Amino acid sequence: MINIKKFLMSINKWIIVTLGFLVMLLLLVITTLFTSNGNALNNPNVSYLDNLSILETFIESVIAxxxxxxxxxxxxxYWSISKLISSxxxxxxxYLISSSLLFAISHYYSISYVFYAICCGLVLSYSYFIFKEREENAFVFTVLIHSIFNFILFVIGVFINN
Incomplete structure:
Protein backbone atom coordinates (compact mmCIF):
# COMPACT_ATOMS: atom_id res chain seq x y z
CA MET A 1 0.00 0.00 0.00
CA ILE A 2 2.95 2.33 0.67
CA ASN A 3 4.22 2.06 -2.91
CA ILE A 4 0.75 2.80 -4.30
CA LYS A 5 0.45 5.82 -2.03
CA LYS A 6 3.92 7.07 -2.98
CA PHE A 7 3.08 6.65 -6.68
CA LEU A 8 -0.28 8.43 -6.38
CA MET A 9 1.27 11.24 -4.37
CA SER A 10 3.78 11.87 -7.16
CA ILE A 11 1.59 11.91 -10.27
CA ASN A 12 -0.69 14.51 -11.83
CA LYS A 13 -4.17 14.77 -10.26
CA TRP A 14 -5.83 14.18 -13.64
CA ILE A 15 -4.01 10.89 -13.99
CA ILE A 16 -5.42 9.87 -10.60
CA VAL A 17 -8.93 10.80 -11.75
CA THR A 18 -8.43 8.81 -14.96
CA LEU A 19 -7.01 5.80 -13.11
CA GLY A 20 -9.90 5.94 -10.62
CA PHE A 21 -12.69 5.59 -13.15
CA LEU A 22 -10.69 3.13 -15.29
CA VAL A 23 -10.21 0.84 -12.29
CA MET A 24 -13.95 1.05 -11.57
CA LEU A 25 -14.68 0.14 -15.21
CA LEU A 26 -12.30 -2.82 -14.98
CA LEU A 27 -14.06 -3.94 -11.80
CA LEU A 28 -17.39 -3.75 -13.61
CA VAL A 29 -16.10 -5.94 -16.44
CA ILE A 30 -14.71 -8.49 -13.99
CA THR A 31 -17.93 -8.51 -11.95
CA THR A 32 -20.00 -8.92 -15.12
CA LEU A 33 -17.93 -11.95 -16.12
CA PHE A 34 -18.73 -13.62 -12.80
CA THR A 35 -22.43 -12.78 -12.46
CA SER A 36 -24.93 -15.53 -13.14
CA ASN A 37 -26.75 -13.58 -15.84
CA GLY A 38 -23.61 -11.93 -17.21
CA ASN A 39 -24.93 -8.44 -16.57
CA ALA A 40 -23.82 -6.60 -13.44
CA LEU A 41 -25.75 -3.54 -14.64
CA ASN A 42 -29.11 -5.31 -14.56
CA ASN A 43 -30.29 -4.40 -11.07
CA PRO A 44 -34.04 -4.71 -10.45
CA ASN A 45 -33.85 -2.47 -7.39
CA VAL A 46 -32.95 0.53 -9.54
CA SER A 47 -35.83 -0.02 -11.94
CA TYR A 48 -37.36 3.25 -10.67
CA LEU A 49 -34.91 4.93 -13.05
CA ASP A 50 -36.97 3.44 -15.90
CA ASN A 51 -39.78 5.85 -15.00
CA LEU A 52 -37.53 8.90 -15.30
CA SER A 53 -36.74 10.88 -18.42
CA ILE A 54 -33.23 10.69 -19.84
CA LEU A 55 -32.50 14.14 -18.38
CA GLU A 56 -33.80 13.16 -14.93
CA THR A 57 -31.79 9.93 -15.01
CA PHE A 58 -28.69 11.89 -16.03
CA ILE A 59 -29.13 14.42 -13.22
CA GLU A 60 -29.75 11.72 -10.62
CA SER A 61 -27.01 9.29 -11.65
CA VAL A 62 -24.27 11.56 -12.97
CA ILE A 63 -24.67 14.60 -10.70
CA ALA A 64 -26.79 14.01 -7.59
CA TYR A 78 -13.33 10.45 6.77
CA TRP A 79 -14.21 13.27 9.14
CA SER A 80 -15.89 10.94 11.66
CA ILE A 81 -13.06 8.41 11.70
CA SER A 82 -10.49 11.20 12.02
CA LYS A 83 -12.30 12.40 15.16
CA LEU A 84 -12.44 8.88 16.64
CA ILE A 85 -9.04 7.48 15.68
CA SER A 86 -5.90 9.42 16.49
CA SER A 87 -3.47 6.75 15.32
CA TYR A 95 -11.57 4.51 7.09
CA LEU A 96 -11.28 2.34 3.95
CA ILE A 97 -13.16 -0.59 5.47
CA SER A 98 -15.98 1.46 6.99
CA SER A 99 -16.38 3.73 3.97
CA SER A 100 -16.42 0.93 1.40
CA LEU A 101 -18.73 -1.34 3.45
CA LEU A 102 -21.26 1.44 4.01
CA PHE A 103 -21.06 2.38 0.32
CA ALA A 104 -21.69 -1.27 -0.61
CA ILE A 105 -24.62 -1.64 1.79
CA SER A 106 -26.26 1.36 0.16
CA HIS A 107 -25.88 -0.41 -3.21
CA TYR A 108 -27.33 -3.75 -2.18
CA TYR A 109 -28.91 -5.04 -5.40
CA SER A 110 -27.34 -8.50 -5.42
CA ILE A 111 -24.44 -10.30 -3.77
CA SER A 112 -22.21 -9.81 -6.81
CA TYR A 113 -23.07 -6.12 -6.90
CA VAL A 114 -22.22 -5.74 -3.20
CA PHE A 115 -18.77 -7.22 -3.87
CA TYR A 116 -18.41 -4.86 -6.82
CA ALA A 117 -19.60 -1.89 -4.73
CA ILE A 118 -17.09 -2.71 -1.97
CA CYS A 119 -14.30 -2.58 -4.56
CA CYS A 120 -15.60 0.67 -6.07
CA GLY A 121 -16.04 2.07 -2.56
CA LEU A 122 -12.38 1.27 -1.89
CA VAL A 123 -11.35 3.10 -5.07
CA LEU A 124 -13.42 6.16 -4.17
CA SER A 125 -12.44 6.28 -0.51
CA TYR A 126 -8.74 5.74 -1.28
CA SER A 127 -8.94 8.49 -3.92
CA TYR A 128 -10.51 10.78 -1.34
CA PHE A 129 -7.72 9.92 1.11
CA ILE A 130 -4.98 10.56 -1.47
CA PHE A 131 -6.44 13.93 -2.46
CA LYS A 132 -6.71 14.89 1.23
CA GLU A 133 -3.06 13.90 1.72
CA ARG A 134 -2.10 15.95 -1.34
CA GLU A 135 -4.07 18.88 0.12
CA GLU A 136 -6.17 19.12 -3.02
CA ASN A 137 -9.94 19.31 -3.14
CA ALA A 138 -10.70 15.69 -2.22
CA PHE A 139 -14.45 16.22 -2.46
CA VAL A 140 -14.41 17.64 -6.00
CA PHE A 141 -11.97 15.10 -7.41
CA THR A 142 -13.76 12.12 -5.82
CA VAL A 143 -17.09 13.37 -7.16
CA LEU A 144 -15.45 13.75 -10.55
CA ILE A 145 -14.20 10.14 -10.59
CA HIS A 146 -17.65 8.88 -9.56
CA SER A 147 -19.45 11.17 -12.03
CA ILE A 148 -17.29 10.17 -15.00
CA PHE A 149 -17.85 6.51 -14.18
CA ASN A 150 -21.62 6.99 -13.80
CA PHE A 151 -21.67 9.00 -17.03
CA ILE A 152 -20.11 6.07 -18.88
CA LEU A 153 -22.74 3.75 -17.37
CA PHE A 154 -25.45 6.26 -18.29
CA VAL A 155 -24.29 6.33 -21.93
CA ILE A 156 -24.11 2.53 -22.03
CA GLY A 157 -27.61 2.36 -20.54
CA VAL A 158 -29.01 4.81 -23.11
CA PHE A 159 -27.56 2.70 -25.96
CA ILE A 160 -28.78 -0.59 -24.47
CA ASN A 161 -32.31 0.70 -23.91
CA ASN A 162 -32.65 2.36 -27.33
Whole structure:
Protein backbone atom coordinates (compact mmCIF):
# COMPACT_ATOMS: atom_id res chain seq x y z
CA MET A 1 0.00 0.00 0.00
CA ILE A 2 2.95 2.33 0.67
CA ASN A 3 4.22 2.06 -2.91
CA ILE A 4 0.75 2.80 -4.30
CA LYS A 5 0.45 5.82 -2.03
CA LYS A 6 3.92 7.07 -2.98
CA PHE A 7 3.08 6.65 -6.68
CA LEU A 8 -0.28 8.43 -6.38
CA MET A 9 1.27 11.24 -4.37
CA SER A 10 3.78 11.87 -7.16
CA ILE A 11 1.59 11.91 -10.27
CA ASN A 12 -0.69 14.51 -11.83
CA LYS A 13 -4.17 14.77 -10.26
CA TRP A 14 -5.83 14.18 -13.64
CA ILE A 15 -4.01 10.89 -13.99
CA ILE A 16 -5.42 9.87 -10.60
CA VAL A 17 -8.93 10.80 -11.75
CA THR A 18 -8.43 8.81 -14.96
CA LEU A 19 -7.01 5.80 -13.11
CA GLY A 20 -9.90 5.94 -10.62
CA PHE A 21 -12.69 5.59 -13.15
CA LEU A 22 -10.69 3.13 -15.29
CA VAL A 23 -10.21 0.84 -12.29
CA MET A 24 -13.95 1.05 -11.57
CA LEU A 25 -14.68 0.14 -15.21
CA LEU A 26 -12.30 -2.82 -14.98
CA LEU A 27 -14.06 -3.94 -11.80
CA LEU A 28 -17.39 -3.75 -13.61
CA VAL A 29 -16.10 -5.94 -16.44
CA ILE A 30 -14.71 -8.49 -13.99
CA THR A 31 -17.93 -8.51 -11.95
CA THR A 32 -20.00 -8.92 -15.12
CA LEU A 33 -17.93 -11.95 -16.12
CA PHE A 34 -18.73 -13.62 -12.80
CA THR A 35 -22.43 -12.78 -12.46
CA SER A 36 -24.93 -15.53 -13.14
CA ASN A 37 -26.75 -13.58 -15.84
CA GLY A 38 -23.61 -11.93 -17.21
CA ASN A 39 -24.93 -8.44 -16.57
CA ALA A 40 -23.82 -6.60 -13.44
CA LEU A 41 -25.75 -3.54 -14.64
CA ASN A 42 -29.11 -5.31 -14.56
CA ASN A 43 -30.29 -4.40 -11.07
CA PRO A 44 -34.04 -4.71 -10.45
CA ASN A 45 -33.85 -2.47 -7.39
CA VAL A 46 -32.95 0.53 -9.54
CA SER A 47 -35.83 -0.02 -11.94
CA TYR A 48 -37.36 3.25 -10.67
CA LEU A 49 -34.91 4.93 -13.05
CA ASP A 50 -36.97 3.44 -15.90
CA ASN A 51 -39.78 5.85 -15.00
CA LEU A 52 -37.53 8.90 -15.30
CA SER A 53 -36.74 10.88 -18.42
CA ILE A 54 -33.23 10.69 -19.84
CA LEU A 55 -32.50 14.14 -18.38
CA GLU A 56 -33.80 13.16 -14.93
CA THR A 57 -31.79 9.93 -15.01
CA PHE A 58 -28.69 11.89 -16.03
CA ILE A 59 -29.13 14.42 -13.22
CA GLU A 60 -29.75 11.72 -10.62
CA SER A 61 -27.01 9.29 -11.65
CA VAL A 62 -24.27 11.56 -12.97
CA ILE A 63 -24.67 14.60 -10.70
CA ALA A 64 -26.79 14.01 -7.59
CA UNK A 65 -25.68 10.47 -6.61
CA UNK A 66 -21.92 11.15 -6.85
CA UNK A 67 -22.26 14.39 -4.87
CA UNK A 68 -24.45 12.91 -2.12
CA UNK A 69 -22.51 9.64 -1.91
CA UNK A 70 -19.18 11.45 -1.70
CA UNK A 71 -20.56 13.67 1.07
CA UNK A 72 -21.81 10.66 3.02
CA UNK A 73 -19.46 7.78 2.26
CA UNK A 74 -16.15 9.55 1.83
CA UNK A 75 -16.22 13.04 3.35
CA UNK A 76 -18.40 12.37 6.42
CA UNK A 77 -16.84 8.96 7.14
CA TYR A 78 -13.33 10.45 6.77
CA TRP A 79 -14.21 13.27 9.14
CA SER A 80 -15.89 10.94 11.66
CA ILE A 81 -13.06 8.41 11.70
CA SER A 82 -10.49 11.20 12.02
CA LYS A 83 -12.30 12.40 15.16
CA LEU A 84 -12.44 8.88 16.64
CA ILE A 85 -9.04 7.48 15.68
CA SER A 86 -5.90 9.42 16.49
CA SER A 87 -3.47 6.75 15.32
CA UNK A 88 -2.37 7.33 11.71
CA UNK A 89 -1.39 3.67 11.61
CA UNK A 90 -5.00 2.48 11.99
CA UNK A 91 -6.86 5.44 10.51
CA UNK A 92 -6.50 4.48 6.85
CA UNK A 93 -7.54 0.84 7.33
CA UNK A 94 -10.56 1.72 9.47
CA TYR A 95 -11.57 4.51 7.09
CA LEU A 96 -11.28 2.34 3.95
CA ILE A 97 -13.16 -0.59 5.47
CA SER A 98 -15.98 1.46 6.99
CA SER A 99 -16.38 3.73 3.97
CA SER A 100 -16.42 0.93 1.40
CA LEU A 101 -18.73 -1.34 3.45
CA LEU A 102 -21.26 1.44 4.01
CA PHE A 103 -21.06 2.38 0.32
CA ALA A 104 -21.69 -1.27 -0.61
CA ILE A 105 -24.62 -1.64 1.79
CA SER A 106 -26.26 1.36 0.16
CA HIS A 107 -25.88 -0.41 -3.21
CA TYR A 108 -27.33 -3.75 -2.18
CA TYR A 109 -28.91 -5.04 -5.40
CA SER A 110 -27.34 -8.50 -5.42
CA ILE A 111 -24.44 -10.30 -3.77
CA SER A 112 -22.21 -9.81 -6.81
CA TYR A 113 -23.07 -6.12 -6.90
CA VAL A 114 -22.22 -5.74 -3.20
CA PHE A 115 -18.77 -7.22 -3.87
CA TYR A 116 -18.41 -4.86 -6.82
CA ALA A 117 -19.60 -1.89 -4.73
CA ILE A 118 -17.09 -2.71 -1.97
CA CYS A 119 -14.30 -2.58 -4.56
CA CYS A 120 -15.60 0.67 -6.07
CA GLY A 121 -16.04 2.07 -2.56
CA LEU A 122 -12.38 1.27 -1.89
CA VAL A 123 -11.35 3.10 -5.07
CA LEU A 124 -13.42 6.16 -4.17
CA SER A 125 -12.44 6.28 -0.51
CA TYR A 126 -8.74 5.74 -1.28
CA SER A 127 -8.94 8.49 -3.92
CA TYR A 128 -10.51 10.78 -1.34
CA PHE A 129 -7.72 9.92 1.11
CA ILE A 130 -4.98 10.56 -1.47
CA PHE A 131 -6.44 13.93 -2.46
CA LYS A 132 -6.71 14.89 1.23
CA GLU A 133 -3.06 13.90 1.72
CA ARG A 134 -2.10 15.95 -1.34
CA GLU A 135 -4.07 18.88 0.12
CA GLU A 136 -6.17 19.12 -3.02
CA ASN A 137 -9.94 19.31 -3.14
CA ALA A 138 -10.70 15.69 -2.22
CA PHE A 139 -14.45 16.22 -2.46
CA VAL A 140 -14.41 17.64 -6.00
CA PHE A 141 -11.97 15.10 -7.41
CA THR A 142 -13.76 12.12 -5.82
CA VAL A 143 -17.09 13.37 -7.16
CA LEU A 144 -15.45 13.75 -10.55
CA ILE A 145 -14.20 10.14 -10.59
CA HIS A 146 -17.65 8.88 -9.56
CA SER A 147 -19.45 11.17 -12.03
CA ILE A 148 -17.29 10.17 -15.00
CA PHE A 149 -17.85 6.51 -14.18
CA ASN A 150 -21.62 6.99 -13.80
CA PHE A 151 -21.67 9.00 -17.03
CA ILE A 152 -20.11 6.07 -18.88
CA LEU A 153 -22.74 3.75 -17.37
CA PHE A 154 -25.45 6.26 -18.29
CA VAL A 155 -24.29 6.33 -21.93
CA ILE A 156 -24.11 2.53 -22.03
CA GLY A 157 -27.61 2.36 -20.54
CA VAL A 158 -29.01 4.81 -23.11
CA PHE A 159 -27.56 2.70 -25.96
CA ILE A 160 -28.78 -0.59 -24.47
CA ASN A 161 -32.31 0.70 -23.91
CA ASN A 162 -32.65 2.36 -27.33
Missing amino acids: APVLETLIFQMFI KKFFLVI
